[in-house]
Structures are given as C-alpha cells and as structure tokens.
Amino acid sequence: MYSPRDARSFGDDAPDLLAVLRCPRCGGALDLAAHAVACAACPALYPRDGVIRFVDRAAYAESFGLQWKAFPQVQLDGEQLADSERRLRRETGLEPADLRGRLVLEAGCGMGRFLDVVSRDGAALAVGVDLSAAVDAAAENLGARPNVLILQGDIFRLPLAPGSFDVVYSIGVLHHTPSAEQAFRTLVPLVKPGGTIAISVYAATVKPGVGWALNMFRRRFLRAFTRRLPKRAILWWARYAVPVFWVIDKVPVVRYVRYFFPVLLYRDYPLSWSVLDTFDTYATELESRHRPKEVFRWFREAGLVDIDLLDSDDGWVSVRGRVTGG
Numbered sequence: 001m002y003s004p005r006d007a008r009s010f011g012d013d014a015p016d017l018l019a020v021l022r023c024p025r026c027g028g029a030l031d032l033a034a035h036a037v038a039c040a041a042c043p044a045l046y047p048r049d050g051v052i053r054f055v056d057r058a059a060y061a062e063s064f065g066l067q068w069k070a071f072p073q074v075q076l077d078g079e080q081l082a083d084s085e086r087r088l089r090r091e092t093g094l095e096p097a098d099l100r101g102r103l104v105l106e107a108g109c110g111m112g113r114f115l116d117v118v119s120r121d122g123a124a125l126a127v128g129v130d131l132s133a134a135v136d137a138a139a140e141n142l143g144a145r146p147n148v149l150i151l152q153g154d155i156f157r158l159p160l161a162p163g164s165f166d167v168v169y170s171i172g173v174l175h176h177t178p179s180a181e182q183a184f185r186t187l188v189p190l191v192k193p194g195g196t197i198a199i200s201v202y203a204a205t206v207k208p209g210v211g212w213a214l215n216m217f218r219r220r221f222l223r224a225f226t227r228r229l230p231k232r233a234i235l236w237w238a239r240y241a242v243p244v245f246w247v248i249d250k251v252p253v254v255r256y257v258r259y260f261f262p263v264l265l266y267r268d269y270p271l272s273w274s275v276l277d278t279f280d281t282y283a284t285e286l287e288s289r290h291r292p293k294e295v296f297r298w299f300r301e302a303g304l305v306d307i308d309l310l311d312s313d314d315g316w317v318s319v320r321g322r323v324t325g326g
C-alpha cells in the first residue's frame with residue numbers, strides 16, 4: 001500500500017493547493033479537515049486518503065478502475081521503453097521547458113503514465129484527476145512525489161478553480177465520455193490567460209484503404225457485444241486468450257484467425273501491452289471518434305488562438321491551442 005501523502009502535500013504549501021481546489025457542488029473554497037477537505041460555503045465534505053475524493057461512483061468509467069488496478073505499471077516509462085514520454089511530446093507538443101515550474105492539469109490521468117513525465121519535467125504542481133478507481137494506481141505510482149496531487153473527480157464537475165493552470169492536457173480520455181466536445185469545453189476555463197490546452201482523441205478517419213476500414217468495422221461489430229459483458233470476463237479473456245493469439249500470430253496463414261476474435265496484438269511492444277489494450281478496447285463502455293476539422297472547430301469556438309494540429313500517431317487527432325492574454 002502507498003502511504004497517504006495528503007498530510008505532507010497539505011504541509012507548508014497548503015494555501016497553494018487549496019487555492020486550486022473548489023467545491024464541485026457549489027463552487028465554494030475548500031478548507032482542510034481531518035482526513036478530508038471541507039467546503040466553506042456548503043456542508044460538503046470530501047474524504048482524503050492520499051487521493052482527494054470528490055466522487056464516490058465511477059459510473060460508465062468503471063472498467064478503467066479495473067483496468068488500471070490490474071495493470072498499474074505496464075505503460076509507465078522505464079529503462080526499456082519511454083513510450084509515454086514519446087506520446088506526451090507528440091500528442092501535446094509539450095516539452096520540458098513548457099512544463100518546468102508550471103501548474104499543470106491532466107484530465108483523466110488513469111494510472112499516471114503521462115503525469116509521471118510531467119512531474120519529472122519539473123512541474124511546480126502536476127494535478128491528475130480521474131473519475132475511476134484508477135486514481136488508486138496513480139497514487140501508488142506517483143503519490144510520494146512532492147509535486148503530484150491526485151484527485152478522484154469528474155471532468156463534467158471539476159473540483160478546480162477557474163484560471164488556475166498554465167497547462168491543461170488530456171490524452172485518450174474525452175472520447176470515452178458521453179460528449180467529448182462538452183468535456184473539452186469544461187476544461188478551457190481552467191487555463192490561465194496565455195496558458196496552453198492540448199487534447200488527443202480517437203480519429204474518425206484513420207488511413208485510406210480497405211484494411212483500416214475493415215478493421216474499424218470489425219472493432220465496432222465486436223465491441224457491440226463485448227462492452228456489455230461482465231468486465232471481469234473480458235479481463236479474464238485478455239489475460240488468457242491474448243497470449244495464445246500471440247503465439248498463433250507467428251504461424252503463417254493461421255495467424256489471420258485472430259481477426260475473428262476480440263484481440264489486439266502489438267508486435268513491437270511487450271505482450272502485456274496487447275493484454276492491456278485488448279481489455280481497454282473491448283471493455284470500455286463509451287467510445288467516440290472525431291475528425292481533425294471537428295476538433296479544430298471546438299478550439300476555434302472556445303476562443304483559443306495559435307491552434308495547431310499535431311503530427312501524432314495514426315488513429316489520433318491531437319490539437320493544442322492557447323488562451324489569449326497573459
């Protein structure tokens with residue numbers, strides 16, 4: 001178990017942390033209480049046990065709690081692989097110089113793979129918020145770091161003060177909510193004047209050609225069944241079936257049998273990544289896909305400037321922009 005860090009994080013720098021937080025029910029300021037934060041304006045009390053918990057139900061995001069607790073470290077950067085850092089840079093354009101000494105928010109932090117990089121880049125404070133029990137994995141991975149704060153909260157009712165952050169980003173999250181556009185709109189007011197916002201969502205159009213179109217159709221078709229199955233059954237399937245297909249994939253011709261099953265295989269990554277992403281893809285309740293021009297429009301309509309479409313991996317639409325002023 002991780003050791004709860006909230007006592008320390010609400011130490012000398014307590015006023016700064018509390019300045020960033022707001023009661024999601026009434027918008028009031030929050031004060032420190034025993035094992036909780038308390039609203040100064042209404043009776044709300046939010047528990048803190050290493051994570052400050054503003055919601056007690058993960059709703060449609062329940063599968064992610066299971067996912068990140070089952071695979072808390074698979075995608076964390078290590079000596080062998082630094083894919084999270086590669087993706088953070090590519091999908092947000094954020095370099096260490098943009099993050100050092102800054103107040104940064106990740107919306108939908110999961111087990112903290114990107115927050116890990118932001119914290120190592122020297123952010124003054126890296127706040128991760130997630131709706132699901134993934135926050136427990138994030139706290140376990142990063143909770144001991146002095147510049148990390150993990151919150152369990154909902155993007156649609158964020159427990160955060162407007163205009164608090166130099167940088168807000170979200171990778172692989174908004175398309176798993178009931179409305180990616182609405183979710184994006186809730187994030188914009190959190191950015192300080194002159195600050196940056198970057199999001200990365202699933203692309204509606206991937207690559208030209210029949211191969212990708214077939215793959216998308218297959219994914220949609222299979223997901224129509226799998227997302228209704230008990231999450232633990234899909235976890236079991238991912239854990240035990242994916243290694244079998246991993247072996248079959250090495251056999252010529254026979255290997256194509258995998259296209260009839262809900263399985264995702266990445267040849268260039270360790271097997272555990274395929275197990276994790278098979279669960280991620282087929283257990284997730286909600287999934288939407290977006291076109292670059294659509295995401296560009298969200299940024300334009302939100303009044304953002306310096307909007308840029310980033311050169312991210314196929315399958316992703318990654319856009320960043322800046323709030324005017326500052």
Ligand SMILES: C[S@@+](CC[C@H](N)C(=O)[O-])C[C@H]1O[C@@H](n2cnc3c(N)ncnc32)[C@H](O)[C@@H]1O
Nearest residue numbers: 061064108109110130131132154155171172173
């Ligand atoms: C595919 S995971 C991505 C996590 C992390 N960004 C990453 O790429 O590793 C999507 C995450 O979004 C979170 N999520 C979905 N809806 C949310 C909401 N309304 N508020 C906060 N987090 C949400 C889920 O709980 C889940 O951990």
Ligand SMILES: [Zn+2]
Nearest residue numbers: 023026039042
């Ligand atoms: Zn309140």
